[in-house]
Amino acid sequence: YNKPEPQTTCIETLNIVTPRVRPEDCSIGLLPRNHDKNRCMDVLPLDRCLPFLISVDGESSNYINAALMDSHKQPAAFIVTQHPLPNTIADFWRLVFDYNCSSVVMLNEMDAAQLCMQYWPEKTSCCYGPIQVEFVSADIDEDIINRIFRICNMARPQDGYRIVQHLQYIGWPAYRDIPPSKRSLLKVVRRLEKWQEQYDGRDGRTVVHCLNGGGRSGTFCAICSVCEMIQQQNIIDVFHIVKTLRNNKSNMVESLEQYKFVYEVALEYLSSF
Template sequence: MLSLCLQDQYVFLYHALLDGLQSGHLAYPVSQYKHVYMRLCIDDEHMGDLKKQFQMLETLKPAQPPPNCAALMKANITKNRSLDVIPGDKTRPILSTKSPGRSDYINAVFIDSFGKPDGYLLTQMPLPDTVVDFWRLVFDYKCATIILLEETCIIYKGDTPYWPGVDQQQTYGSVTVTLLQERDSNVTGVTERTLSVHVTAKPKRVHKVKQYQLMSGWPKTDRLPSSTSTLLSLTELVKQPMSEDDHTGPVILQCMNGASRSGLFCAASHLLWSVAVDQYVDVFHSVQHVRNKRPQAIDSVEQYKFLHQLPADYQKLVRIYENID
């Protein structure tokens, strides 16, 4: 046991030293970022620097979970949309609400938000067989907000999503879900739903959750949203629940595989919080922060470049609002 602990410590120290040596100084004051962005992302001569940073991130990417992890157990392996995107045992949530024939597993990972430990839960779109597990997750961890980053969410035959119709109730295993309201949100292209969730055997303990579904602005086959405004608007929706004093559960970020879009959103949120609070732009470590738990996130230079564009566009919006005031 001691040798295993020492081995873990050496691995941690190795990655910490490698990170420090390779990444160098990659955090920039907001006041200087306009020039940094122009150099890295607009000037073709320096685009190679951006690619080098991304290559550094690739060398720091954690290994896949071992073959004996919960995700690959016989009872759970079919609950994963992709075996390339699975959680490690130390980072996954444990489901506690009992349901016949179900284990405590769901393909999801905790990631710290900027101001709250385990402030995010990144998870895949449920499969027909795992809808009950998704609603157990919402109920068990008192999740008050779901950000659904997919325009299409049909998982059953026909046209049925994983929630009931307006004013309707649906039972999934041991959990009952009611859709109380559906309307256009204040963010263009986003639908807001209010749902209640309770364990069927305990109808008096009702938990409410808001789901925000992106209905336009991020085509199904595209790695990136159509513009930065899509993510900038969506990140505003989750700022309210993310303070340390808030006792609601983590915000669920959901996309098809639980990594591609959710990971980009998570890195964007972490990055913009740092810009707003610390007045620093640090894309490299925002990406690494997400990848430590979801290594498959931000898997292209294009997404990495997109994250560099966000703070620049965010600053433009801030200046516009300041001029209006």
């Protein structure tokens, strides 16, 4: 595999090669009507990477704070977003439905103080705007809560329903840059791979979110992409993968610790491949 460059320069180099984001690059997220849809105004999705929601009659904005991200082998394989705010939960489920997403990966803890509420039904069904989300099943495997939902757009019943896997990773404490276990995060990646293989022939998109759609989400997307690279080419090039992600969103891997963790998980994956 490609040997990493000296650790002290990795993030510095990434910062140099990551394009500088100008306000005009994020003009849609900066529109006054969209301000209350953003958790943080510091890092907004680029206009060119936005997944627009399908317009609803009478709606003034089809914006959601999210960005389309390529994996190593599939364009727009991921949609990276923030934990839904109370006023964007309906938009979140519309995103999942409109973009035919077969999985949701949740990497942050719920925290009422930060308006990180539960956005799914427990053992029932619930409508979030036009999207009906029906609970199907749930199981817990160590650090992963795996839920299955059936969703449909009540405004467009002719579109049918979708089955969505929701993987809530509870092994990543809020105060840590990286999770304590490589093995348990790798288990999330493998669950995702298995579901895509069985359910959608590996073509479905995955929504990945953390608190603000930043470092944790980018770290997870990077790990998934490096695992694909190992499968296809038997090499590890973390720098290329992270640079590609940060070209679309500058906070995708935020710290040296997260960058190193991508390598460590990749080596763990390679040893079991």
